[in-house]
Amino acid sequence: MPPTITAFENSPDRGKGQARDMRVRWALEEVGQPYDVRLVSFAAMKALAHLALHPFGQIPTYEDGDLVLFESGAIVLHIAERHAGLLPEDTNARSRAIAWMFAALSTLEPPIVELGMAMLFERDRSWYAERLLMLQDRVRIRLGELSRHLGNADWLDGTFSAGDLLMVTVLRRLNTSGLLDEFPDIAAYVARGEARPAFRRAFDAQLAVFTAASTGR
């Protein structure tokens, strides 16, 4: 039996691959592991059956035999540890790749998500313009640091790893912010990730869910 992941039945991002099942799908595609997807509605996510899998009533979850996991980073790490292709063999390089996974989720993702939330939900507030500048600057600082680290390299630490996979999915959330235009090297890094065949397969699979939901097919 292949593992089963959960994803939005009707993703609010309209198939842009911004929901966090995308990173799990991409990891599974990179390592060539087939998977099943169980689509869940917002109501089903808060029902007891789903809360037994995910204490916070969210997607994605991952079920494989008697293993149940939640948290996209933990799921990607689990996949990377059990299959070749997402973590280097060398012990030190492996630890550095895992450090980049943490960096993506705990250093880059929080300010990027906060900016995205403000742009979505706070536009009509009197203080929006001032707050937007502050949130943009916080992200800009991180992008500058990341750009300095990347230099002319294709990936964060040698070959493509689960660190790059998570970093690219996090940076994609800036697609509509305009900030990536200020960092052409980071925009090129994101484009390199998006050009990987495994990314394309994962993206197309989640887009097909949205297309089917919106056309009733």
Ligand code: GTB
């Ligand atoms: N830390 C957890 C993880 O990494 O797995 C966070 C999981 C999470 O936030 N899940 C979201 C969810 O289930 C979906 S991905 N939300 C429902 C809820 O909390 O009730 C977040 C997301 C949603 C929509 C967009 N979008 O429309 O662009 C982008 C990202």
